[in-house]
Amino acid sequence: MSRVEKQIVLDVPVEAAYDQWTQFESFPSFMDGVERVEQHDDKTLTWWVTVGGKREEWTAEIVDQTPNRRIAWRSTQGAENAGAVLFEPLEAGRTRLTLTIDAQPEGILEHIGDAAGFLDRQVEGDLERFKAFIEARRAPTGSWGGAIHGEEIVRPG
Secondary structure (H helix, E strand, C coil), rough: EEEEEEEEEECCHHHHHHHHHHHHHHHHHHHCCCCEECCCCCCCEEEEEEEEEEEEEEEEEEEECCCCCEEEEEEEEEEEEEEEEEEEEHHHHHEEEEEEEECCCHHHHHHHHHHHHHHHHHHHHHHHHHHHHHHHHHCCCCCCCCECCCCCEEEEC
């Protein structure tokens, strides 16, 4: 597996950054190559992406979601990947976001792209676009205030 870890500082409070990140179906608005994300329930998402001209699909489950702190996932079908996004409040209403992705390249083209740092640049660009998206809005498009810890789901309220 290849690992990419990137950080970015956002000029919005941690609650705004976290709440927007929980709006998975909005990811095509700022993630290059993401065609669609469909959230089936509190834990399960299906992703459709095009990377290097190749269309990929996978189903992922959220394995940990702690409000305003962390969201972690792993794929359960399709392209093998896992990761986590961490949210750290900073002074003056700013947030440090750290995204870590582990992905398994498949086939010769993905191995070449991995060696050339394609995923690394992709993640960096996606974070820059997320920063522009949330800072322009100043508020999230929605939120989900529940928590997930393994199989336990604590719904908001």
